Amino acid sequence: MNARIATPVKPTVVNADAVVRSARTVIATEAAAIRALESRIDASFVEACHLILGCKGRIVVSGMGKSGHIARKIAATLASTGTPAFFVHPGEASHGDLGMIMPDDILLAISYSGETDELLFILPAIKRQGIPMISITGSPKSSLASQANVNLDAGIPSEACPLGLAPTASTTAALVVGDALAIALLEARGFTADDFARSHPAGSLGRRLLLHIADVMHSGEDVPRVGPDASLTQALVEMTRKHLGMTAVVDAEGHLLGVFTDGDLRRALDDDGVDLRGATVAELMTRGPKTIGSDKLAVEAAQLMEQHQIHALLVVDAEQRVVGALNIHDLLRARVV
Known part of the structure; x- marks a missing residue:
């Protein structure tokens, strides 16, 4: 052939x-x-x-x-x-x-x-x-x-x-x-833009305008928290278990006292005057941390993080009790940023 x-x-x-x-x-x-x-x-x-x-x-x-x-x-x-x-x-x-x-x-x-x-x-x-x-x-x-x-x-x-x-x-x-x-x-x-988002819930605009903090935050047992008398080791264990790079420091009723982060740990390690073995987390934590309410939009958390150059936020209620936590990775997964 x-x-x-x-x-x-x-x-x-x-x-x-x-x-x-x-x-x-x-x-x-x-x-x-x-x-x-x-x-x-x-x-x-x-x-x-x-x-x-x-x-x-x-x-x-x-x-x-x-x-x-x-x-x-x-x-x-x-x-x-x-x-x-x-x-x-x-x-x-x-x-x-x-x-x-x-x-x-x-x-x-x-x-x-x-x-x-x-x-x-x-x-x-x-x-x-x-x-x-x-x-x-x-x-x-x-x-x-x-x-x-x-x-x-x-x-x-x-x-x-x-x-x-x-x-x-x-x-x-x-x-x-x-x-x-x-x-x-x-x-x-x-x-309005909110009306537009309601008919585009799967789009990027819909996610930015409709997704709330409560939709993306960690809650319940997934929120890292320790008491003010916790040791540095206890705080680090809690941070490691919850994978958010921080832990809330709360009183017995769950009210926010401060936050302990990776940055606080680095500052403590650089400070020769700090007794890392005997110090409590209350001595090392950041007081008055940035927080957000669960009813706010997720995009507001992104803006707050960008404005203050932070990577995580605690979520509090009207009485300043810690009800949740989120970090930049949660916002990335939700495609808010």
């Missing part, structure tokens, strides 16, 4: 100047398209915001092809910034998914031409339910725009594609209009 000899493929020669020029042209074209949108943020935009703010249901975002990809992103942005929204594929809508759209909802339809068949096909059913529609189109005189309660003009001077075929600047413009809607609504609702 004769083996075929593969014909080597000649690598395409890239003209560096040409590709850089092309990329810069695309960026300039799309930037010009976005700048042209500013003058079109007018009464129609305000009316669209008014409609959405008064919506008792959800915003149903729909679009076909590349506009569909943009519609999905706009729906996600609305939902994460305080405006309940989801995407419905217009082709699937006419095969049963129209049942997802309820009378209290609003349809946000995206089509640059404003003549997308799949969207126009479902409009009679939308109209029969009395559902308001906002359209984002590049043609205010299009069929979709004329049937919408409000049309947002996302027209562009030209596509970035040199053939004028691939949606490029037009999809960017639609995306920017959608983002403008989402942020205007966010500000109108008084949506």
Whole structure:
């Protein structure tokens, strides 16, 4: 059997100047398209915001092809910034998914031409339910725009594609209009960073804004603590057992008297006047240590540690009783820092 000899493929020669020029042209074209949108943020935009703010249901975002990809992103942005929204594929809508759209909802339809068949096909059913529609189109005189309660003009001077075929600047413009809607609504609702974190609990912002000291601290028997009369050896044994690089020094009722740390040990070793065999931990401890409450945010502990150049904190209640402890490694594991 004769083996075929593969014909080597000649690598395409890239003209560096040409590709850089092309990329810069695309960026300039799309930037010009976005700048042209500013003058079109007018009464129609305000009316669209008014409609959405008064919506008792959800915003149903729909679009076909590349506009569909943009519609999905706009729906996600609305939902994460305080405006309940989801995407419905217009082709699937006419095969049963129209049942997802309820009378209290609003349809946000995206089509640059404003003549997308799949969207126009479902409009009679939308109209029969009395559902308001906002359209984002590049043609205010299009069929979709004329049937919408409000049309947002996302027209562009030209596509970035040199053939004028691939949606490029037009999809960017639609995306920017959608983002403008989402942020205007966010500000109108008084949506806060805490609200955002509640819908992003797994993200870094969610961890920073939702995770409390009580969620990450060591508590109960895991908290290193000794009495003021404990010897240096007893304090070191407790520190070693609890792996936090410190121990709280407490009275009989658990009230904080001080903290003994690795740093206190080094200072004691350097002090020739200290009798390490006979000294109690109360003589070597740091009085008035930095503490934090269990109801505080974990990120506040990180800030306190950074501000005072320390690596661990004791957690106390309102009566200054020690209820927990944490160190920088606990915050790292929780991905707060």
